[in-house]
Amino acid sequence: MPIDPARAIAAEPRRAEISWDHKDVQLYHLGLGAGVPATDPAELRYTLESRLQVLPSFATVAGAGRSLAGGLTVPGVDIDLTSVLHGGQTVRLHRPIPAVGTAVSTSRIAAVHDKGKAAILVLRAEVADDAGPLWTSDAQIYVRGEGGFGGDRGTSVRPDPPSGEPDKTVEKRVREDQALLYRLSGDLNPLHADPDFAALAGFDRPILHGLCSYGMALKAVVDTVLGGDVGRVRSYTARFAGVVFPGETLRIRMWAGDGRVRVGVTAVERDDAPVVVDTVVEHD
Structure with missing residues (x-):
């Protein structure tokens, strides 16, 4: 069996030194669509090194995303x-x-x-520098065709969907070249660039990285609900419910209250097909 759960969980943790600088952060932000309009002070916080702040979702690509890639080879x-x-x-x-x-x-x-027709791997990375812990990330990796081994199904409890009209709604267009730019931050999976590979995976054209939609949604929350202050974010959880194709428009709805922002992301051109769901930003 390609996945041996007991062996995978018992494997020794992998330690790797990662580093980044302002160019890595700027490239990541540009891959999310930051910088439009280019001279907007609110956008310069993401693109100009003298004013630079780091969107917390950068944690998913810091060090070119080696924590995620390494987890698939244990x-x-x-x-x-x-x-x-x-x-x-x-x-x-x-x-x-x-x-x-x-x-x-x-x-x-x-x-x-074990989800029956698929397996889900939870890849955890704990990152610390000389001053102490920085972040902890959990990636849920869905592997089609690898379930049915009789293992723990994991939790199936999902949060209730937000009710009422959202407090904020923004629409963000995904540029045609956005996946090509975003992948330069480390996720070089050809699914996001090579039409032939995308066809093998069952898609008629390359799709956007789920983590790009993830970062775009967090940026919308920071910019519209948290006053542009990335330091207020304490945690960010999301589940990917559907694909996004470059060229589409994301509709990002936000419900704020009690130190949390609930978020729903849909694809406008496909009748608001769900893209990112069960999404919560916890903040100060």
Whole structure:
């Protein structure tokens, strides 16, 4: 069996030194669509090194995303990339991410869930620098065709959907070249660039990275609900419910209250098809 849950969970954690500088942060922000309008002071916080702040979702690509890639090559995991989708992501911040940094990432398989027709790998990375913990991230990786081994199904409890009209709604167009730019931050999976590979995975054209939609949604929350202050974010959880194709428009709805912002993201051109769901930003 390509996935051996006991062996994967028992594997030694992998430690790697990661580093980044302002250019990595700026490239990531540009990959999310930041910088429009280019001279807007609110956008210069993401694009100009003298004013730079780091969106917390940068944690998913810091060090070129080596924590995620390494988790797919641990003992007990032997899978085909065409069967892999990113199912969900959580980032918990211990303090704001600096624009320039060096840290140690310790990653491991925290859980393997049996969903019948698929398996879900939970890849956990704990990152700290000389001053202490920076962030903890959990990536839920959905592997088609690898379930049915009789393992723990994991939790199936989902939060109730938000009720009432959203407090804020914004629409963000995904540029035609956005996946090509975003992938330069580390996720070079050809699913997001190569039409032939996308066809093998069952798509008629390359799709946008789920983590790009994830970052776009968080940026919308920071900019519209949190006054542009990335330091207020404490955690960010989302589940990926559908694909996004470059050229589409994302409709991002936000419900704020009690130190949390509930978020729903849909694809406008496909009758508001759900894209990112079960999404919560916890903040100060």
